[in-house]
Each structure stands twice: as structure tokens, then as C-alpha cells.
Amino acid sequence: MTEPVRVFLDSTVHLFAYRSAKTNSSLVLGGMDGVLFQPVVSYKTLDEVQRRTRELYGKDIAGLVRWNLLMLPKLIVVTEEEIAPLLSRYDEHVRDKADLPHICAYFAANCRYLVTSDRRLTKMEIKKFVNFKSPQEFVEEVLKTKPYDTPGGI
């Protein structure tokens, strides 16, 4: 069996997918079958998603969301130990340091795509090294599916 393509999914993808089924973020997650495409997140992604869902919907929903996210088929969760050795290598290319661990997780897991709705992140110098896709681009170009027409392609 050929190895699935690894796709790093940042917190925006998960959070917008919970808000509405009619989003490209939802289609992206639907494409993560663990066979052709393997989802990758970092522990920080899990924390961010849980923290924001707690703010929006309360702790019970946040708990369900964390459990649900971990059910993604063949999910890879990149640990802090895997990220730490890469931080200094990419530091100068990432303006907002809060984004640095996610970029390093992408490299640590040997991902082919990083899907995010955060256009500020995709404009940083690191774009020379990272294959960024918005959810809409990923749906159109990689999943070859008709995307939803959503603000910012979320």
C-alpha cells in the first residue's frame, strides 16, 4: 500500500468546520481518510482548538471536540519534543513566533501541505519552504472537488 500524503491542519480548519458544514474546512476534514490523506496536528493545535471552543461553547463541548478531533483516521499528533530541535532553524522566517511551533510540526511530520485560513501566516517569509493551501485551494487543487463559495475560502 502506498503511503498517504500527510496534511497539516491548523486550528482554523477545525474551528470553522465545527461552525458550519457548508465550509471548505469541512470538506478538507472529510477528505482525511487515513488512506490517501493522513491528517497531522500538533499538541498546540489541540490546545488552541479546545481553548477556543471552550470560550465559544463551554467546557462540555470543548471536551467533545477534543475527543472528536483525536478520532480523525490515522491522525498524527506532533509532540513538543519533535518540534523543539527545529525551532532555531526556522525562527528567522516566521514573524509571529506563536506560529513557529506549527511550522516546525509541519516539517517534523514530513507533511506535503499545510492547510490554514490564516492568510497572514501564508504571507510570511516561510512561504518559500511551506506548501500552504487555503481550505478552498486544497479542495479545488488537491481533493479535486467543487469548493463552497465562502468568505476567505474557509
Place this chain on the structure above:
Amino acid sequence: MSATTQVVLKDKELEKIDYFVNMGYFEDEKALIESALKKFLYELGLADIRSRIPQAELSQEEVEAELEEIRRVKRETFAEEKAAAV
């Protein structure tokens, strides 16, 4: 997801896995089946969560506002972990 639903799903999952294992499927097939089952459980959980929270198609302004909130959360999480590590 309710506890009852989880028990039913677990039974179904085990039944399916037992069936395919007993049919003598090889490792590749087992991996495919396990992935399909996890995807099924994930999507069921996603639908369950969506049924419990307000669903809305967001405007451009709402998307931008939410992105700002997510960036704030990202910065706070990063800062707290950095402080804890010192």
C-alpha cells in the same frame, strides 16, 4: 455524543472488525477497514457536536473577527507554555 450511542457504536465496530478478521483479510485490508471505521466515528461525532452548537454561514466580517480571536488564542497558548517552561 451520549453514553448510549457510544456503547452501540463500540459493539458495531467490534462486530465489523471481528467479521473481517475472521474472513482472513490481510494487514492492508485491516488498515483500510480501521481507517474507514475511525472516519465514520469522527463524522458521527462531528455531526453530534454541530447539533449542539449554533450553525451559521459566516460573513466576511465575522470570518475576519474569528481569525483575530484564533490568533489571540494562539498567542496566549504560546505565551503560557513559554512561561511554564522557564
